[in-house]
Amino acid sequence: ENFTFDALVSRLLKLPKNIDEDTIRRHLTGLGERGARSLHELLLGFTGMQVSHCGLSRLTLDCDSSTFTVYGNQQGAEVGYNSHKKGAKSYHPILCFVTEMKLLVNS
Numbered sequence: 001e002n003f004t005f006d007a008l009v010s011r012l013l014k015l016p017k018n019i020d021e022d023t024i025r026r027h028l029t030g031l032g033e034r035g036a037r038s039l040h041e042l043l044l045g046f047t048g049m050q051v052s053h054c055g056l057s058r059l060t061l062d063c064d065s066s067t068f069t070v071y072g073n074q075q076g077a078e079v080g081y082n083s084h085k086k087g088a089k090s091y092h093p094i095l096c097f098v099t100e101m102k103l104l105v106n107s
């Protein structure tokens with residue numbers, strides 16, 4: 001997905017408008033573990049505010065998983081189920097969406 005025109009990402013990372021993906025990657029990498037945890041908490045709070053102010057009395061959580069193949073020795077990657085590249089290391093994140101809002105709440 002292309003985040004180069006995402007106003008929230010630009011604002012949170014204090015980046016100029018219309019940036020490229022390499023710039024975002026470089027800034028996110030530069031946060032380090034503590035900064036990444038802080039950003040994660042900030043985004044969870046932002047998501048919580050959106051959900052609490054949406055006005056819906058019921059929410060549907062749609063959870064699914066995906067496989068992302070990686071090459072080399074990437075931290076956290078493991079050999080497991082990968083239908084595209086059998087035997088390759090990959091990440092297997094679980095994604096959770098609020099269906100009514102089309103909002104990603106966990107990844």
